[in-house]
Amino acid sequence: MSASTLLPEMTAAKRRVAMHSMLAAAAMTALKLAAGLLSGSLGVLSDGAHSGLDLIGSALTFFSVRVSDKPADEDHTYGHAKFENLSAFVEAGLMAISCAWIIWEAMQRIFHHDGVVHFSIWPVLVLVTSIVVDYWRSRQLRAVALQYNSTALAADAFHFASDIWSTLAVLAGLILSWIGSLAGIGWLSYADPVAAILVSLMILRLTWKLTRETSAVLLDAAPAETRQKILRAVKAVDGVLAIEQARVRRAGSSTFADLTLALPRSFTFEHTGELVRAATEAVQRVVPEVDVVIHTVPRESSTESIFDRIRAVAARNNVAVHEVSVQSIRGKLRVEQHVELNESLTLAAAHTFVTAMEKEILRDVPELDDVITHIESEPATIERPQPISKQGEQESEAVIVERSLRTVAANFPEIIDVHEILVGRSAEHIQISCHCTLPDALTMRRVHEIITNLEDRLKLQCPEVSKVLIHPEPETDNHR
Numbered sequence: 055m056s057a058s059t060l061l062p063e064m065t066a067a068k069r070r071v072a073m074h075s076m077l078a079a080a081a082m083t084a085l086k087l088a089a090g091l092l093s094g095s096l097g098v099l100s101d102g103a104h105s106g107l108d109l110i111g112s113a114l115t116f117f118s119v120r121v122s123d124k125p126a127d128e129d130h131t132y133g134h135a136k137f138e139n140l141s142a143f144v145e146a147g148l149m150a151i152s153c154a155w156i157i158w159e160a161m162q163r164i165f166h167h168d169g170v171v172h173f174s175i176w177p178v179l180v181l182v183t184s185i186v187v188d189y190w191r192s193r194q195l196r197a198v199a200l201q202y203n204s205t206a207l208a209a210d211a212f213h214f215a216s217d218i219w220s221t222l223a224v225l226a227g228l229i230l231s232w233i234g235s236l237a238g239i240g241w242l243s244y245a246d247p248v249a250a251i252l253v254s255l256m257i258l259r260l261t262w263k264l265t266r267e268t269s270a271v272l273l274d275a276a277p278a279e280t281r282q283k284i285l286r287a288v289k290a291v292d293g294v295l296a297i298e299q300a301r302v303r304r305a306g307s308s309t310f311a312d313l314t315l316a317l318p319r320s321f322t323f324e325h326t327g328e329l330v331r332a333a334t335e336a337v338q339r340v341v342p343e344v345d346v347v348i349h350t351v352p353r354e355s356s357t358e359s360i361f362d363r364i365r366a367v368a369a370r371n372n373v374a375v376h377e378v379s380v381q382s383i384r385g386k387l388r389v390e391q392h393v394e395l396n397e398s399l400t401l402a403a404a405h406t407f408v409t410a411m412e413k414e415i416l417r418d419v420p421e422l423d424d425v426i427t428h429i430e431s432e433p434a435t436i437e438r439p440q441p442i443s444k445q446g447e448q449e450s451e452a453v454i455v456e457r458s459l460r461t462v463a464a465n466f467p468e469i470i471d472v473h474e475i476l477v478g479r480s481a482e483h484i485q486i487s488c489h490c491t492l493p494d495a496l497t498m499r500r501v502h503e504i505i506t507n508l509e510d511r512l513k514l515q516c517p518e519v520s521k522v523l524i525h526p527e528p529e530t531d532n533h534r
Contacts, residue, residue: 078191085180143268149216149261153254160247160254181225188217216260220253280341284311287336293317293329295353309344311337319352319366326350360419364389367415371407377428386423389415397431404429452477455486455516462511468492468504470529483520486512494528501526 195211227249281302288297299314315333317326334346354363360380368375378391393411395404412425455477463469470491478485490508492501509522 078187082184082187086184088180143265146261146265146268149257150265153258153261156250156254160250164244164247178225178229181221184221185218185225188215188221192218216257220257223249223253280309283340284313284337287340288313288315288333291329291333291336293321293325294333295355298351299349309341311341311344311346312349313337313346314349314351316353317350318355318358319369320355320358320362321352360387360389360421363419364391364415367411367418368393371411371414373411380422387421388424388426389422390426390428392428392430394430451484455484455519458515459486459488459512462508462515463490465511466504466508468496468500469508484516484518485521485523486519487523487525489525489527491529492526494530 192211192215196208196215199208199211227245227247230245230249281300284302285297285300288294288300294315295318296316297313298316299312301312303310313333315330317329321329330348330350333348337346338344352366354366358366361378364378365375374394375391376394378389381388381390393408395407399407408427408429412427415425416422456475459472459475463472470493472488472490475486475488490505492504496504505524505526508524512522513519
């Protein structure tokens with residue numbers, strides 16, 4: 055099921071169960087208060103007051119799930135999911151207040167003998183009904199909370215589950231008080247307030263646990279185990295040198311992960327993008343539907359060669375280098391390279407730029423002793439060469455150039471054939487391009503030597519040719 059389909063369904067389910075809980079809390083509060091006033095039982099009255107706080111908590115939960123499912127906006131860029139955590143925190147506070155009030159009233163009855171419990175079947179029926187209702191709504195709330203990872207509904211479910219035990223204790227205290235009154239056993243009159251105290255202490259203990267959990271989320275604490283699993287999953291992605299920063303935070307049912315990954319600086323934008331996608335999928339395998347943001351920083355890897363480091367400096371300066379060669383002369387390393395710069399630059403500006411880049415290379419590659427750079431112009435204009443027709447007056451010029459190319463190519467035993475020959479003219483210069491078929495097993499070094507020699511010999515034979523572009527292709531790819 056897609057996220058766009060799941061979101062409305064989740065919102066409707068959470069609102070529906072929160073509404074049912076609020077209506078049930080309102081009904082039970084009214085019944086318990088009436089029964090408590092009728093019987094004079096502190097336990098029943100305290101349970102009614104507890105239900106009143108349940109009503110407030112349910113209303114707060116209903117409000118929070120309505121707000122938490124709103125999409126992110128300019129004021130809440132991470133969404134509104136933390137309203138659920140805030141609701142759970144407030145509800146825990148209400149539970150603590152109700153327990154403190156019940157304990158206070160119980161102590162008053164124990165030490166000052168305040169209050170008389172009147173026998174009536176109605177409080178018993180109300181308490182039994184309350185147990186059934188609390189059991190039903192706690193199960194309903196818990197099921198939806200687990201399905202959609204809702205903190206507010208989970209707190210509400212826990213609250214109502216604890217109500218079952220408090221109501222059972224109140225019911226037991228009420229029955230024991232009546233037995234003591236009917237049998238003339240005086241100490242059983244304390245059963246009602248003692249039961250209220252025991253239940254309140256139990257609820258306070260559970261409330262403290264809930265408060266710690268919700269406070270951790272509000273303070274952006276994340277489970278250490280989850281973070282460690284994310285780190286292990288991302289480190290296993292091929293190409294990640296290190297994880298320099300990893301932050302995980304929760305907001306309601308949402309989880310956010312923010313990572314900074316160190317990647318080899320020789321990676322292209324495309325390769326980096328693929329690696330980021332793989333790292334994102336690794337995180338989502340640990341925490342499904344997590345919102346992942348990954349930052350990347352270029353770092354030097356232990357496997358970088360001298361050539362890689364030279365190209366890294368060029369990439370940092372946003373220029374292209376080619377024909378890079380490293381020579382060892384009397385034990386000292388020297389680099390020769392070709393750099394392409396915008397053709398509109400002046401010689402002074404180009405020289406200043408290249409000098410600064412050479413110093414940067416010597417700083418990043420300290421084993422080098424010298425760097426020599428050949429500056430080339432990078433065309434900034436679009437050439438529009440005109441093909442030379444093989445018909446009419448210019449027929450001899452195009453035919454001569456093509457014939458010369460085939461004659462020169464025949465002198466290289468590795469060249470199988472040349473084809474798709476195009477001869478054109480740009481201003482006063484002649485340009486030629488072609489495809490050259492070579493054996494599959496030739497190394498690129500040998501291919502480069504053959505092509506370079508072919509270009510040089512053609513220009514010697516046809517000085518009017520200013521530019522030659524030869525595309526090498528393997529014999530198995532030649533479909534002519």
